[in-house]
Amino acid sequence: MPLPPAPTKRAALLSSTAFEATASSISRTRRKAANTVPAVDAVIPETDATVVQPPVIPAEAPQARVPGGTAARALHSVPVAELPVSSAGESAPRPRRRKTAGRPKLFVLDTNVLLHDPMCLFRFEEHDIFLPMIVLEELDAHKKGMTEVARNARQTSRWLDALAGANGADIGTGLRLDSTGHRDAGGKLFFQTQTLAFSLPSGLPQGKADNQILGVVDALGKLHKDDKGNRTHANQARDVVLVSKDINMRVKARALGLATDDYQNDKTLADGDLLYSGSLALPADFWATHGQTVESWQQGVHTFYRISGPVVPNLLINQFVYFESPGEPSLYARVTEIRGKTAVFKTLKDYTHLKNAVWGVTTRNREQNFAMNLLLDPEIDFVTLTGTAGSGKTLMALASGLTQVLDDRRYTEIIVTRATVSVGEDIGFLPGTEEEKMGPWMGALDDNLEVLGKTDTGAGEWGRAATSELIRSRIKVKSMNFMRGRTFLNKYVIIDEAQNLTPKQMKTLITRAGPGTKIICMGNLAQIDTPYLTEGSSGLTFAVDKFKGWPHSGHITLARGERSRLADFASEVL
Numbered sequence: 001m002p003l004p005p006a007p008t009k010r011a012a013l014l015s016s017t018a019f020e021a022t023a024s025s026i027s028r029t030r031r032k033a034a035n036t037v038p039a040v041d042a043v044i045p046e047t048d049a050t051v052v053q054p055p056v057i058p059a060e061a062p063q064a065r066v067p068g069g070t071a072a073r074a075l076h077s078v079p080v081a082e083l084p085v086s087s088a089g090e091s092a093p094r095p096r097r098r099k100t101a102g103r104p105k106l107f108v109l110d111t112n113v114l115l116h117d118p119m120c121l122f123r124f125e126e127h128d129i130f131l132p133m134i135v136l137e138e139l140d141a142h143k144k145g146m147t148e149v150a151r152n153a154r155q156t157s158r159w160l161d162a163l164a165g166a167n168g169a170d171i172g173t174g175l176r177l178d179s180t181g182h183r184d185a186g187g188k189l190f191f192q193t194q195t196l197a198f199s200l201p202s203g204l205p206q207g208k209a210d211n212q213i214l215g216v217v218d219a220l221g222k223l224h225k226d227d228k229g230n231r232t233h234a235n236q237a238r239d240v241v242l243v244s245k246d247i248n249m250r251v252k253a254r255a256l257g258l259a260t261d262d263y264q265n266d267k268t269l270a271d272g273d274l275l276y277s278g279s280l281a282l283p284a285d286f287w288a289t290h291g292q293t294v295e296s297w298q299q300g301v302h303t304f305y306r307i308s309g310p311v312v313p314n315l316l317i318n319q320f321v322y323f324e325s326p327g328e329p330s331l332y333a334r335v336t337e338i339r340g341k342t343a344v345f346k347t348l349k350d351y352t353h354l355k356n357a358v359w360g361v362t363t364r365n366r367e368q369n370f371a372m373n374l375l376l377d378p379e380i381d382f383v384t385l386t387g388t389a390g391s392g393k394t395l396m397a398l399a400s401g402l403t404q405v406l407d408d409r410r411y412t413e414i415i416v417t418r419a420t421v422s423v424g425e426d427i428g429f430l431p432g433t434e435e436e437k438m439g440p441w442m443g444a445l446d447d448n449l450e451v452l453g454k455t456d457t458g459a460g461e462w463g464r465a466a467t468s469e470l471i472r473s474r475i476k477v478k479s480m481n482f483m484r485g486r487t488f489l490n491k492y493v494i495i496d497e498a499q500n501l502t503p504k505q506m507k508t509l510i511t512r513a514g515p516g517t518k519i520i521c522m523g524n525l526a527q528i529d530t531p532y533l534t535e536g537s538s539g540l541t542f543a544v545d546k547f548k549g550w551p552h553s554g555h556i557t558l559a560r561g562e563r564s565r566l567a568d569f570a571s572e573v574l
Contacts (some may be wrong), residue, residue: 019199055294103238104187106130106224108217110244111138111209113263116532117157120184121163121189123265128174129162130240132211132216137245164190192216196223200256210249217242217258247531266503269534275386275525275541275550278556279320279370282311282331286323305333305345312343318380320370321345332366334373335506359399359452367558368392374554375400375520378410382510382553384498384544385522388571390563393522394496396447401492402452402521404475410517411492412473416445417483418510419500419530445494446479480505483512490516499523499541500530506539 018249020388026092037226104127113120114135142153159180164171166179174188177343204211222238242253242260253260283289295306315321315335325333334347350356351363351372358376367387374383375396386395404410422437432436453468495501499519513519523540535541547553561568 030205031466061103076355085146086560104128105239105241106190106220108213108240108242109135110242110246110249111135111142112245113243114139114156115142115149115152116245117266118159118261120154120263120265121156121159122177122185123182124187126186128187129177130190130216130220131192132213133196133529134212134216136191138209155510158473160189173413176309176319179359196220198248204252210246212260212434213242214253216257216361217253220255221258240568256430275535275556276279277323277368278314278548278554282321282323284325286311287328292499303308303347304336306342307345308342312338312341315343316375317551318549318551320348322366334370339487347374358396359402361395361399363396364562365560367556367560368396368562369394370556370557372400375555376404377554380552381513381518382543382547382550383518384518384540384547384553384555385520386499386525386544386555387558388526388550388561389524390561390567390571391452393558393561394494395451397494397520398445399450399452402471402474405492406470408491411516412490414492414494415488416475416494416496417431417478417480418496419480419498419505438479445475446465449475456520483509486512487514488512488517489514490519493519495515495519495521497523497527498543499528499538500533501539503537503539510543525566 081550088528094477095508106128107124109120110132117123129544131156139153139156142149143157144150162168162180163175163177166175169175169179174190177185177187177189179306188418192267196216198215198219200206200215204214217240224238224240237261242250242258242509243249243263244253244260245263250260250262267386279371288307290311293308315338319335319340321331321333321335331345332348334348336346337344348369350426351369356362358372363372368391371383371385371393372392385397387393395462396413401411401414405412405414417438449468491510493513498506500523501509510519521540521543523538525538525540527533528534528538544555548555561571
């Protein structure tokens with residue numbers, strides 16, 4: 001039997017004659033309705049306030065009437081309205097179909113997530129957050145003190161207070177996370193306002209905070225099981241996931257069959273191998289595919305190439321490119337300009353040659369030459385160097401700094417600092433002034449200054465002693481603990497062992513730069529000594545990822561160690 005036509009008036013029911021019409025007459029009626037009804041009426045109409053009593057419908061009418069399900073979607077030319085039962089004086093709105101595939105999750109946060117990042121409350125996009133009562137108790141226990149953990153506990157409490165005090169906030173129905181201005185957070189925050197019944201294995205102590213949180217997750221999972229019952233927004237069917245930085249707690253949760261995950265928002269990269277390296281090898285057919293459109297010109301000692309082709313979308317500003325192929329001339333250049341589908345390469349100065357030695361130091365490999373070009377470029381304000389142990393990071397940074405401070409007079413002095421994180425157990429308090437306290441941490445600085453002091457072989461013993469005194473007079477060793485509020489003017493700042501810094505500490509140090517200051521961050525991501533920091537969450541990884549592509553910054557990963565064959569072999573096999 002053919003489908004009946006759409007109603008022509010609001011809230012009108014079909015007559016019995018509409019169900020007896022033939023297929024040809026219905027098709028003519030459709031075409032007529034499409035020509036007479038304005039386009040604005042194609043929207044599904046709302047029901048009128050008047051309730052129309054349904055007439056007596058033949059037995060086959062329920063089969064012919066379109067209920068608004070799959071059959072309703074089949075009518076593409078004329079939309080059919082669903083007519084739910086409405087009460088008197090009210091118009092029944094169109095029922096909105098809820099998407100079950102993308103339903104928001106309910107994340108139960110462990111205390112260590114809040115203590116790690118107070119802003120985590122606003123990092124879960126459209127999903128909701130649940131805080132057990134024991135989490136609030138643990139926050140209260142950690143709020144006293146001057147440590148980073150205590151500071152984060154206090155900041156988390158302030159955010160919770162701001163959310164609870166927002167206009168129209170109701171703890172019973174959930175606190176809107178965007179009420180404090182964080183528009184990216186579209187979910188709600190729920191507190192545990194009642195006792196939840198749960199049962200844990202007898203081997204887990206009931207009084208331990210972690211086990212109580214696991215019990216809450218288990219109870220919420222049963223409460224939010226997918227069924228067809230009527231539920232409020234707080235108790236709708238959805239997935240309940242425990243978020244914790246505690247590996248052992250996540251293992252216990254999985255053993256109990258609970259969904260759990262690590263807090264990933266603090267990680268810049270999921271895999272350290274995805275870190276931007278700062279250099280790109282041009283393909284072997286580069287000149288064959290790009291040679292027809294290359295423009296070149298000379299400016300001083302540098303040659304510039306303007307290219308266009310498939311390699312351009314993969315380039316970033318200040319990224320190094322190189323072309324090495326047997327039997328063909330090599331190309332080593334830096335990307336200085338990207339406009340649309342074209343890029344400009346600028347050839348590099350060769351610091352591997354003795355005539356271009358920097359404070360008596362020549363580079364020994366391709367990546368070191370790239371790094372030296374960045375360190376000596378006055379237009380580059382921020383340089384990051386990563387690499388294995390013995391790759392020459394500190395030596396090149398000091399050599400280029402001494403040249404620009406003492407010879408070129410580009411900067412007034414060198415400031416050296418580093419994270420004071422020990423490899424083993426702490427040896428206790430150190431006596432003396434700030435610089436004397438930092439002395440034991442600056443053994444790498446002294447070793448490299450000793451190497452640089454021996455480069456001038458013609459000065460004699462007295463000359464080398466005078467040079468050493470002059471060098472040390474221009475190098476200041478500072479502690480990171482007293483950097484807040486400082487401004488460095490025309491300084492050459494070296495941040496050593498930067499892999500042990502958190503993103504917050506890295507931001508604090510970089511923002512100390514004033515006019516004419518250059519900052520060099522160095523570190524080895526394979527030697528992180530700070531607890532709870534990984535390659536993905538280190539401040540050095542954070543800086544490399546955020547500054548890539550900025551016209552006044554550059555990064556290079558040093559691939560080869562040049563300290564000794566013993567150090568090289570140990571880095572590979574140990």
